[in-house]
Amino acid sequence: MNRIIFLFILMTAFENSFAQNTTLVLEQYNRYRETSLSDRRFKHDDIEKLIKKREGGGVFKVKEEGKSAENRAIYSLEIGNGPIKLLLWSQMHGDEATATMALMDLFNFFDSHDEFDAFKKDLLSKVTLYFIPMLNPDGAARFQRRTAMDIDMNRDAVRLQSPESNILKNKRDQTNADFGFNLHDQRRLYSVGNTPHPATISFLSPAYNYAKETNEVRANSMKLIALLTRELQEYIPGNVAKYSDEFEPRAFGDNIQKWGTSLILIESGGYPGDRDKQYIRKMNFYSILRSFEVIASGEYKKENIANYDKIEFNDQQFVDVMIKNATVEQFGSSFKLDIAINQSEISYDEFRKYRLQGQIEDVGDLSVFYGYETFDASGLTAVPGKVKPGNYSLEELKKLNAIELIKEGYLYVMTDQKLTDDQRFKLNVVGSGKSIPAMNFKLGNQADFILLNGNKPVAAVMNGFIIDLTKPLSAEVYGHIY
Ligand SMILES: [Zn+2]
Numbered sequence: 287m288n289r290i291i292f293l294f295i296l297m298t299a300f301e302n303s304f305a306q307n308t309t310l311v312l313e314q315y316n317r318y319r320e321t322s323l324s325d326r327r328f329k330h331d332d333i334e335k336l337i338k339k340r341e342g343g344g345v346f347k348v349k350e351e352g353k354s355a356e357n358r359a360i361y362s363l364e365i366g367n368g369p370i371k372l373l374l375w376s377q378m379h380g381d382e383a384t385a386t387m388a389l390m391d392l393f394n395f396f397d398s399h400d401e402f403d404a405f406k407k408d409l410l411s412k413v414t415l416y417f418i419p420m421l422n423p424d425g426a427a428r429f430q431r432r433t434a435m436d437i438d439m440n441r442d443a444v445r446l447q448s449p450e451s452n453i454l455k456n457k458r459d460q461t462n463a464d465f466g467f468n469l470h471d472q473r474r475l476y477s478v479g480n481t482p483h484p485a486t487i488s489f490l491s492p493a494y495n496y497a498k499e500t501n502e503v504r505a506n507s508m509k510l511i512a513l514l515t516r517e518l519q520e521y522i523p524g525n526v527a528k529y530s531d532e533f534e535p536r537a538f539g540d541n542i543q544k545w546g547t548s549l550i551l552i553e554s555g556g557y558p559g560d561r562d563k564q565y566i567r568k569m570n571f572y573s574i575l576r577s578f579e580v581i582a583s584g585e586y587k588k589e590n591i592a593n594y595d596k597i598e599f600n601d602q603q604f605v606d607v608m609i610k611n612a613t614v615e616q617f618g619s620s621f622k623l624d625i626a627i628n629q630s631e632i633s634y635d636e637f638r639k640y641r642l643q644g645q646i647e648d649v650g651d652l653s654v655f656y657g658y659e660t661f662d663a664s665g666l667t668a669v670p671g672k673v674k675p676g677n678y679s680l681e682e683l684k685k686l687n688a689i690e691l692i693k694e695g696y697l698y699v700m701t702d703q704k705l706t707d708d709q710r711f712k713l714n715v716v717g718s719g720k721s722i723p724a725m726n727f728k729l730g731n732q733a734d735f736i737l738l739n740g741n742k743p744v745a746a747v748m749n750g751f752i753i754d755l756t757k758p759l760s761a762e763v764y765g766h767i768y
């Protein structure tokens with residue numbers, strides 16, 4: 287064999303043996319994705335099934351750790367027999383569900399037999415993993431932050447009055463874990479510092495005292511975060527931030543760091559076109575599995591803490607929709623306004639589903655803010671939409687030619703039909719006996735207005751959705767039901 291070719295093959299083999307396993311696993315992510323979970327509004331029953339099927343003889347040791355205030359079982363899953371212990375818990379805030387989905391995906395990964403078996407075997411000889419998914423199932427039932435007792439678990443780490451808090455504290459003390467992963471969600475409206483990038487993933491190595499000192503325990507999680515932040519740029523360039531490190535004496539993260547477990551907080555934030563956080567779920571899967579890999583190998587120890595310090599802090603510079611430089615006629619004069627709009631989730635079907643409601647968040651000079659979507663309304667005048675008279679039947683509502691009506695200045699149609707939360711119509715619908723609130727560009731009002739070029743409508747905002755009248759209506763757009 288040609289010596290050069292031989293050398294090339296040798297080098298390639300050498301390189302492959304050092305390729306990051308996590309990157310290769312991520313390429314096969316769809317194989318492990320738990321398909322029964324496809325948005326953030328699943329409940330205890332949905333994940334209990336996925337946990338209980340792993341009881342008895344599988345690769346995981348499943349244990350019921352206790353019950354929530356409303357008697358829902360909280361489980362731990364254990365895998366591995368290595369000397370380095372890692373404890374992960376998700377959803378201590380009931381409406382912060384992204385990481386729970388990623389944990390279910392990871393369970394599928396560890397439960398499968400494939401080309402990654404050697405990687406798993408090696409990993410699990412070095413680390414022991416303890417998971418507690420959905421620590422606050424009562425909050426998840428209502429899709430709310432707090433527990434059934436209305437306690438914020440993350441302010442109960444010292445007083446330990448909620449049963450759920452005790453489960454976490456006991457597991458931390460039993461395992462005396464080397465690393466702890468505190469898995470949360472934050473609002474999608476956080477930015478990476480003052481940049482036009484939403485904070486898709488935010489990390490924190492919490493302070494363990496008011497002076498925000500660094501000891502070895504904290505340094506380890508800082509190093510791990512520095513490594514993950516650098517590597518995540520491959521998938522979400524510019525979208526990784528750092529959460530505020532003000533010491534909170536009642537929080538779990540801060541105390542667990544103080545108790546000697548290197549703590550890494552992962553906050554799932556926002557990403558364009560990903561309101562249900564499915565890509566962010568995948569980024570959680572990556573971040574967590576890659577953490578296992580570099581903790582097992584010790585690779586994170588080579589990182590420089592200065593790189594942690596350089597990560598931008600979270601800032602709140604984002605809104606869902608930004609309309610720039612609109613002209614608004616008010617008080618007998620004309621004013622230039624930026625109009626910021628957020629679309630909040632209105633829950634229905636026992637918190638399993640939601641519809642969006644677009645409201646005005648802010649007006650004025652909003653040049654320091656960024657929108658997931660932005661529309662430059664320079665030269666355009668914003669005016670309220672009109673109500674189309676008549677009584678629309680359900681069939682007519684379903685077949686509305688919204689673009690044509692909006693071009694005539696209408697944003698509302700009327701009906702005496704009984705409507706349900708599941709229905710989506712292409713315009714705002716006003717039920718009989720209902721009226722629409724005055725549209726005057728005040729904060730908290732519905733975000734519904736037409737943008738005129740002279741007298742001609744060229745764009746509109748309806749229920750917070752931007753509608754460009756030169757283009758077909760996007761399938762995602764729907765109106766509010768009054
Ligand atoms: Zn949280």
